[in-house]
Structure formats: structure tokens, C-alpha cells
Amino acid sequence: MSEQTPLDPAAGDTPGLPESDSIGLSEGDPFGLPEGDPFGPHNLPYGVFSLAGERTDQRRVGVRLGSYVLDAGAAAAALGSPYVSLLARPTLNALLSAGRTAWSDVRRALTAWVTVPSYRDSVRPLLHPLSDVTLHLPFEVADYVDFYASENHATNLGKMFRPDSPTPLTPNWKHLPIGYHGRSGTVVVSGTDVVRPSGQRKAPSDTAPVFGPSVRLDIEAEVGFVVGAPSTHGTPVPLADFREHVFGLTLLNDWSARDIQAWEYVPLGPFLGKSFATSVSAWITPLDALDAARVAPPERTHQLLPYLDDSAESATDEPGGYDLRMTVTLNGHVISEPPFSTVYWTAAQQLAHMTVNGASLRTGDLYGSGTVSGPSAGQYGSLIEITWNGRDPLELPDGKRTFLEDGDEVTLSAWAPGPDGTKVGLGEVTGRIVAAR
């Protein structure tokens, strides 16, 4: 599969926001950002890039500013910064493993480099237009876990798949964040084509399974959390240590073949229905850029066991939810706007649960929130919910859709409230379906 082609800087990737990228470009000054640019110095997400024609081993850490990418390691070297050892690297893993104090220090330095005039003169030649770079998978994924943390999503799927059940949620749902391990080797960067998977499926009326390309290929609009600092095998990570271990977040599309999944998943869970591809943004937004976006999670309806009980925390100024306003587009048409603030289980609870049995964290562990669905129909994060299992097709300018067709392109984007009324843009994640081989 090809990696991401250069973005069209004029296209922007945050619907509903001012198209600042083109303004910045036309002025030819990377620091000439319009006021309110969602990728201003208050954001500074991290990625990995190379320039056209460079060899694979020329990949290096980049930091996004407007529609430019700062060669962060080169900037550190030019300014004599000690962080060159964390930034002049082919992936983010060295920075991720350095831990919370280093993350804050590096971010403070980067902020200075792009805001203090004397530094700006030094780093100006090290800023490359997004249109000139190729973006790569920004970190080596260790273990990948996917949760199922949106109550609306789990309720919708319960209604569809267990219509005879007295309650759409399984009995465990409100007591623990349900999750499972996915395939880390098929996590791909935004812009990578997704080959339609083939596999077994069996309709209830069929006497035997049939084999072929999935005919119910779906998206799952999620947020992925990236672990930086590892933990000790045998020792759980408490709720309060969330920010000591988690570096940042990224948009994530957990592509799902519903027909393959339905036939295979009892009793051991999803496998081939998910493992063909999971797309993440090329940009990892540090949690430090999202302090203004923290919100209380939904009210808990059940008393939680102590290791998951965040009711004390949520009364402080560090609540566990994040107010991320997500948008899903299909071939450029907005089809949903899932609100991440409605997700029941927080990322800190997911981390505490994932490690409560002593499982260790490694640098590069990635965990997804599960499909983000708000309470109303315009806020669902998957086509199976949007079309209610295919019953209510989407009417798009280019035709009806129940599930994805070959050639369809899906893009997830989002923004969050930033400091002082700004907006923090999250890097988009996009992928196009190509025909089964």
C-alpha cells in the first residue's frame, strides 16, 4: 500500500474552520498565520516526514505549524538544543519513551522556537510546506487495543444484533470498559489505500458460509491514545498516572467488515473483520495542547470499583473527558459529527483497566476509544448506525450508500477548544477503498 501523498494545503483538513492554510501559503511566510489558525503555536502536533525524492532512512520528526512542517531535529541542532537526541529520529518513539517531564520541556522549547523572533530567524529555513512533504506512520506501534466505550454506539449495536435481549447493553458494560486486542502490524498512516478484505460470511438463511469480498465494509470513527512511557510488568497503572504514561492522541478509523465479523466473532471476538487495516492520522496531538478541552465525562449510572472510580477526579479541574468535535466525510460530504465528550469511559479509565491485571505498557502502545457516537442520528460514528444496519440508506449527491463502495474516500477530522478561545485542530485521517484483490 502506498503511504500518504502530499496533502492539498488549500483543502484544509478541519471542516468549518477558516481555510487558513492557503492564506499562510500565499504569503510565503510560515509565521504569517491568520488569527485563530487551528494549527498555530498553541497546537504543535508531532509527525514524521520526508521530502520528495529522499530515501526511506531520511524520515525525521516534524512539528506542524499552520500548513508547514518544522524539521524538529534540524531545528534542535541549529539552536544547540539538547533535545536533538529525541527529535533527530526516524520515529517519535525516542520522544515518546522520554516521559512526561521531557515532553513538557520539549514542547516549551518548540513553542519558543516558533514564537520568539530571534529563534524564528533560525528555524524559518527548516519549515517545509505540507505540499512538499510525505507523511509517514509517526511511531512504531507496539500493542493495539480497541475499546467499546461509547454508550450510544454500544446501545445501537445491541439493539441491532440482540433485538430479543431485555437490554441492549451486556451486563458488564457499565462496570468495565470492554476492549480487545487488535492487529498492530496493520495500523497504517492516513492516506494509505485500504484494500477491500475478503473472507467468510454466512447469512442466517445460508446453509454454509460463502467466501468473497466483504459487502458490508464500514468505518469506525475513533480517537486513539498513544502511550509514551512504559510501565512495569505486574504493576497496574492507577487512574492518576494517566498523563505520566499517555503522550497524546490521534484520530483513528478502525475499518470493519461487518459481514466477516458477524460470522466469526462468537465466542472469541472480532478478528479478520478488523485486522485488515486501522488508519491513524499522521499527526499526534500532545495532551498538553488539549488542557482547555478537558470536560467531565457523562454521569456514571453505576458505582464503579475503586480502580475505575473517577468521581473524585471529575470534581477537580482535571476531568477525564475531552471535548473533541469530530466530523466524518464520505467523498467530501459531511455524514456525521460525533461528539467525543459523550463517550462514557475515559482514556484514563481505559488505561487503568488495561493494566489492572498487571499487563505492562510499552512505548508505542495504541488504544482506540471505540466508535464515537453521540445520542442523535447525525452523530453516529459508523455506517451501520447511520443507515441502521442498511435499512435507511444515505442519500449522497453521488448516489445511495449503505456500506462503503470501491473508490469511496472517508475522512475523519476534529477540533477541540484551545486556550483563550482558540481552536486546536487534530490532524485528519483519510483512506480510500480499493477493490479486493
Next chain:
Amino acid sequence: MSEQTPLDPAAGDTPGLPESDSIGLSEGDPFGLPEGDPFGPHNLPYGVFSLAGERTDQRRVGVRLGSYVLDAGAAAAALGSPYVSLLARPTLNALLSAGRTAWSDVRRALTAWVTVPSYRDSVRPLLHPLSDVTLHLPFEVADYVDFYASENHATNLGKMFRPDSPTPLTPNWKHLPIGYHGRSGTVVVSGTDVVRPSGQRKAPSDTAPVFGPSVRLDIEAEVGFVVGAPSTHGTPVPLADFREHVFGLTLLNDWSARDIQAWEYVPLGPFLGKSFATSVSAWITPLDALDAARVAPPERTHQLLPYLDDSAESATDEPGGYDLRMTVTLNGHVISEPPFSTVYWTAAQQLAHMTVNGASLRTGDLYGSGTVSGPSAGQYGSLIEITWNGRDPLELPDGKRTFLEDGDEVTLSAWAPGPDGTKVGLGEVTGRIVAAR
């Protein structure tokens, strides 16, 4: 957790076989193996070792001969072999990624080095007694998948957990090898202590879940297959290419907390009930050492879809099963002898299924067979089967057991038929339960 301490060479690790190790040691000649030694030159499994007092970065590839370990990279260097680049390494990954032709060539060279008298003189000083070395996790685990391929095991669990179901197997079981992804970050080498996991559990009679150390901690006696050569994302690996990608196999204990698993696993499968630890042997046996152990798998009762249909293959001289005779000991007492030849789905079928949706393989991918259980009670690969969900406790000299108690030590060992009437020993995998933290 501590890594494996030096083995007691006098103990042997293949019950029922001649205790050749002590004979070899007492003679002080690594080449003085008694006839029929299961770790003779016909075997030559690979591991990674260091000597007492060495730094972590001194780890290197070793090849087992009797009760000695050959420093393989040093031998290659001493003999001017080009394979030094594959063998003078801290893990097996370079060798794994080199592919089938290199695997055969390296094995042929190693066989010569330990059998041809002139080579023997050169490598003799590079053989270290097992008692002098520390063995490490021999490869970097990429993705870890666990299957559920033993019909007897799946039937036993179906009877226990779904007693009202008309059939103990789920409808998909005979059509595809059911599997799921596990946590690769908690795969540990034989000898590593296993901390008893804590988690949520809920008996049907409880009104809410409780939290605490698992009280139903179990083993799963499995065989793990190690992927060497990677595959292309989007392109399935057919049955016939199994040996192009899979380098070898190892014994594997997929520790399982049955109480945690029972409460969490609907609808997305096992998670914390398994992710706290998976133990593998320190030794990877190359498939090339097991040609004499190939046997036809059990007769197929259902017509398989073409990508899984091995009926043509099984009529050739390369059948898909392996005749591995496994033994499970608990605190030194034999509690079961699972026959791997009874497993329904072959490793080649598992590989073909795992990739049929286009999921790619990476060097270091590990997949387990699932618990190996034979048809009779003395052949079950888990305590939940041996004690029939705790109903029939095991009577051991040191007391009754339903599930594992703190301090219990479990060891899996195995042998397979080798060429010319020899036996091929597999490296044991052992682990001891320590109290929850």
C-alpha cells in the same frame, strides 16, 4: 519479573527420555552425546543467551546441543562464515527475516560445525554448559494471535459454558480456525515468574462484580508458531506458502484467569483474562527439524472453502499436522499428556486464515494453536478441563488442586519423532505463580 535462571542440567526437560544431559556434562565433552539424545545434531533449536555477569547488550544467538549452548555468531566468525551477520545478533529477528533459503543454509552449516571433526575443534570452546547461561526471550514478538484449534478443547469448554446449547461447538467452528489477537508485550520467556492477576469477576448469583486476585487461574498447554519472512499488506498467504513464512515452533503456556475472562468476554472476546502473561520456551525449534513428525490432521467433517482445503495436501508426503507428544507437569507431577496430532486445524490453515483478509505478516509474529486437548481425560491441556470446571479436583502428593495456587510451578515439555528413529526434544516452558501484588 526476572528472566530465566540457569536450568538445572541434571533435571532434564523431556520427561520419559533418557537423562542424557547429565551424561554429557559428566564427560565434559559437548560432543559426547549419548545415542538418542533428543537435543542432538538432528535438532539444533535456536535461542538467545548471555553468560553470568554479562551486560544486557551481550545477548547473542545460541544453538542448543545436548546440555550445551553454541555461541552461534562467534562460531560463524571463527569459521569465516557469511552467516555471522544473521547469527551475531541480540535476537533471532535477523535470521527470522532472512527467509526459507537462508534458514536451510544456516542449518546445514550449523550441522556441519557440530558434526565434522575439523569444525568441532574450532567450535568446542564456544560451547557453554546450559548451567552457565541465562536464556532470554529469543525474538521480538510482533503480533501475537491465539487460536482455538483443538476440537476436544472447544467441545469441552462448550459443554461447560453452554450446557443448554444443542451442540457444544459454535456453528462457525468447523468452517474456520477461530482466533483472536493477544498482548505481545506480555509474552515472556520460560522461567519468568507469573504474578497472579487481579481483576473483576462476578458469579451469576452476585448482584455486582467484585475485585480481587483471580481465584481460577489456569494454564493452556499450546504450541506457538513463529513467523520469519513477512508478507505484503493486502495479499493473502496461501496454504502452500506456510513454510516460506513460518520458521519454527515453540511450546507456549497461555495463562488464563477463568473468572476474569468469564465476566469480561461477551461480546468482544478475552482481554484481561489472558493479557497478563503468555510464556514461551527459550528455544525455537526450526520446522526443518520436524519433517519426520509430520502427520495428517484429523479427518475433516465439513467441506472447507478452497483457501482452507488441505485435503489434497494431506494426501502428499507433506501433511499439515505435527506429531508432538506434550507433557504437562504441576510441581513436578505429570498431570496430562496432550497429543498435538489431534488438533483439528493445522498451522498452515491458521496462517492462511489469518491473512486471507489481506492482513500482513511481520517478522516475529507469533501464533498459538490454542489449548491442546486429546480425546481422553489424561490428555487435557487446561485445569478447567482436567478438573471439569473444578468439580473433580486433582489429587496431588502436595494436596488437591482445582486451579493454580501461589507457588505452583507448571512446566510444558514435548518431543516429536525425528529422523531414523530419533526423538526431537522441544525446549520446555516453565513458570511459577507468585502472589498478587
